[in-house]
Amino acid sequence: MVHMNQGQGETSNALQNRLKPLIEAAIVELCSSTNTSFPEKMLIADLGCSSGPNALALVSVAIEAIHSHCLQLQQPPPEVCVLLNDLPDNDFNTVVKSLVMLRQSNKPAVVTVGITPGSFYERLFTSGSMHLFCSSNSLNWLSKVPEDLTRNWIPAYDIDEHARSERLPMVLEAYAQQFRKDFTLFLELRAKELVPGGRMVVSLAGRRSDDRASKFSHVWEVFAQILSVMASEGVIDKAKYDSFYVPVYGPSDEELREIIQAEGSFSITEMRVHDFT
Known part of the structure; x- marks a missing residue:
């Protein structure tokens, strides 16, 4: 069994920066859909999160984009649930500590956090529950x-x-x-x-x-x-x-x-x- 290594270094940061505008655009589209009212809650997951300093990079971008967009619209931010996924052998102890810090840093906004171990080649979440999936250099x-x-x-x-x-x-x-x-x-x-209308932002080497x-x-x-x-x-x-x-x-x-x-x-x-x- 293998899992993602800790993401760090200039190459890793460059990859995250390339995904940032795509994640921000996905959040704007989710929050601005003309087919539904402004969402009261949003569930976001990073698939193949690893356990290094970049484990929270993608979901952090999404949370910041939600808050920024809501501020522009003068709307209260939705409740956000952040879920991180990787294979069971991943160092989730480190990930959990980072998630607790993420939750505390976003007060008074309601941000709940969780871990979902398992392969993304199997079902991980309940039907029709997720709003945004992110994944960086995992699907290779x-x-x-x-x-x-x-x-x-x-x-x-x-x-x-x-x-x-x-x-x-x-x-x-x-x-x-x-x-x-x-x-x-x-x-x-x-x-x-x-x-319905959910988004996915994915990057992989090719x-x-x-x-x-x-x-x-x-x-x-x-x-x-x-x-x-x-x-x-x-x-x-x-x-x-x-x-x-x-x-x-x-x-x-x-x-x-x-x-x-x-x-x-x-x-x-x-x-x-x-x-x-």
Whole structure:
């Protein structure tokens, strides 16, 4: 089992800053809907929150946006419930302490907080209860290694460079199919949990085009090459090396668009693509 590492550093801050205007826009849309009255309560969740200093970054932006928008409209702010999600092995002790501080810092506004451990590839919340989902650099993690590879004993990274090169299209296609299944399921589950007109703001590492030999893939290639040298020198067992799979995939923007449109529960308000920094 894996979970998100603590988010920190300049790259992490840059990612949060890129999401901030999107979260603020989502809050304005939720609060300004012409189809419903001004909401009396709002439920917000961060999926894959990790446990570092940025665990509260996205939900904090949402809370600030709610207060700012209500101040402009001269409306009392709604009651806000903040829920943080990650896998059970996450360091939730640290997260809970941060949540208590978040709640205290927002008095006299009514802000309740909670933890929802579990995989976001399963139901996490009651039907039609959530207003906003946020997620940053979490959905690259697959629910499992592609079964086509493990069932047929196809290593993701072969020690032999020629064999590895020949298998690369097959391996990448297996990962792409697994991502399609997982992301489709993710969309279906979140659609059931959102209120009508609810919003979702998501970021993940990927690539600009359908060229799968991208920087994202190269990161793992370098890692695999180091391990292959260790396996060839007997430092690690070859059988273990052959069974080494990283359950991570970086989709292209077109892949995401196609999956979202095919699943049908969501419409894309805005999609931004940034270069690696």
